[in-house]
Amino acid sequence: MKHCKRLNRRLAVALAACLMLLTGCAPQSQPAAPMQDAKQVILGFSQLGSESSWRIGNTKSIQEAAKRAGVQLMYENAEQKQEKQIKAIRSFIAYQVDVIAFSPIVEDGWDNVLGEAKQAGIPVLTTDRRINTADESLIVGFVGSDFYAEGRRAGRFLLAKAADMAQVNIVEISGTVDSTPMRERALGFRDELGGDTRYTILESVSGDFLRSKGKECMQGLLKRHSDIDVLYSHNDGMTLGAIEAIEAVGLTPGKDIIIITVDGEQAAIDLLKAGKINCVVECTPLIGDKIMELANKLAAGESIPRNIYSDERVFSEFDTDLADLPPREY
Ligand code: AHR
Numbered sequence: 001m002k003h004c005k006r007l008n009r010r011l012a013v014a015l016a017a018c019l020m021l022l023t024g025c026a027p028q029s030q031p032a033a034p035m036q037d038a039k040q041v042i043l044g045f046s047q048l049g050s051e052s053s054w055r056i057g058n059t060k061s062i063q064e065a066a067k068r069a070g071v072q073l074m075y076e077n078a079e080q081k082q083e084k085q086i087k088a089i090r091s092f093i094a095y096q097v098d099v100i101a102f103s104p105i106v107e108d109g110w111d112n113v114l115g116e117a118k119q120a121g122i123p124v125l126t127t128d129r130r131i132n133t134a135d136e137s138l139i140v141g142f143v144g145s146d147f148y149a150e151g152r153r154a155g156r157f158l159l160a161k162a163a164d165m166a167q168v169n170i171v172e173i174s175g176t177v178d179s180t181p182m183r184e185r186a187l188g189f190r191d192e193l194g195g196d197t198r199y200t201i202l203e204s205v206s207g208d209f210l211r212s213k214g215k216e217c218m219q220g221l222l223k224r225h226s227d228i229d230v231l232y233s234h235n236d237g238m239t240l241g242a243i244e245a246i247e248a249v250g251l252t253p254g255k256d257i258i259i260i261t262v263d264g265e266q267a268a269i270d271l272l273k274a275g276k277i278n279c280v281v282e283c284t285p286l287i288g289d290k291i292m293e294l295a296n297k298l299a300a301g302e303s304i305p306r307n308i309y310s311d312e313r314v315f316s317e318f319d320t321d322l323a324d325l326p327p328r329e330y
Contacts, residue, residue: 041299042072043292044092046102048129049080051209052237053265057330058103058128058285065288071295082106086113093120098299101125101291103144106178107132114138123298127291129180140298143290143308145283147181151188153314154232154260157279158193160318161258165198168229171221172204173214173242175234181283182206185234185262202228207238214238218245230258236268236280243276254278254317264315266328272315273323279316285330286310 043066047059059077066073074097078084082105092100093116100122104110110131117124118138128144162168172189175182186204193199202225207213214237221228222245231246231253233239239261246253253259254276261268264282271277287310294304315322 040070040072041099041296042074042095042097043295044074044088044095044097044100045076045127045291046085046088046092046100047075047077048085048103048105049078051080052211052235052263053267053330054235054237054263054283054285057265058287061286061288061329062127062291063288065292068289069292069296071292078105080105082109086110089113089117089124093117093122096120097122099123099125099295101127101295103128104131104180105129105176107180107183108178111135111138125291125294125298125304127287128285141294141304141306141308143287143294144310145181145312146309147184147283148188149309150181150262150281150283150312151185151190152192153188153281154185154262154279155189155192157260157281157314157316157318158199158230158232158258159196161278162198162230165229168199169225169227170199170201170230170232171225171228172201173207173217173221173231173233173238174204175206175209175238177206177208181262182234189232207233207241209235209237211237211241213241215241215245218242219248222246222249222251228257230260232260234262235283236261236263236265239277240267240271243271252276263330264328265330269315269322269325269328272317275317279314281314282312284310284312 045062050056076088085102089100100117104126111133114124123140126139126142130142174186205217207217231242233242243253246257251257259277260279261277262281262283264280268277268280272280297304
């Protein structure tokens, strides 16, 4: 019976793929005609977009890991739109994939579509970001970073760096409003600074994780505040944009303004080495292999841990081993 269901599923996927070929709507990254071994696991993955080098590295990690693991990946890019992610998840349900994984752009608004996946008996994994739901059974697990811990690490660096300062004026450029990294990186940072009244967050604005918006945000912040000591930016892309804005007004990033950023892409590590960034909190996008391992387990009916967090570190001007760092993969 289970075998028949599986064969039907394969047929449905093959038919869907043929249809997509005929209509020119094939998934962007994977072979569109999956006439392969009936045992191959099919994973539907909805990526939220391609807003940053981090995201591009994350997509590459997932696509390459799928090939290595022999998992058939049905990949969809939602281009920063929640409606497109919901549509992609519905299409995965229609194809009767074995497992669905997705990186939710925002936390709210997933209950209906995930209820449909549950109804269809398809396990759903969130990767990188989380959802907000009263029904925990809609998701079987999560793999990604601990964004709250990242925020605390950013705060911890600042406590050490600014130990001798009498007053510390901070501006924050945060990520996409209502997204997990935006919420948790902000919270962890504030919690770490605690009730120390020397620290003041002058203003917090959202740069949507985009380099162009990071630059615009910093231009505005520099116009509105003449006494900025610290920039805390939720990702490297926005930081690179903000640094352009800081240099354009004749200030020296890393000296006139302490720069703390999150991700750890190569460009940020290079600026850390050049003294223009003071601290880079690592957030790794390289979670593809873990996702494939979990997808295979779920497809085999095995249970998986509820939360799997990546091992991450901090790179800062206090490190003595920066010259020896191996090249980053994103
Ligand atoms: O969700 C992870 C965040 O999303 C990364 O920090 C950022 O660069 C990306 O766009």
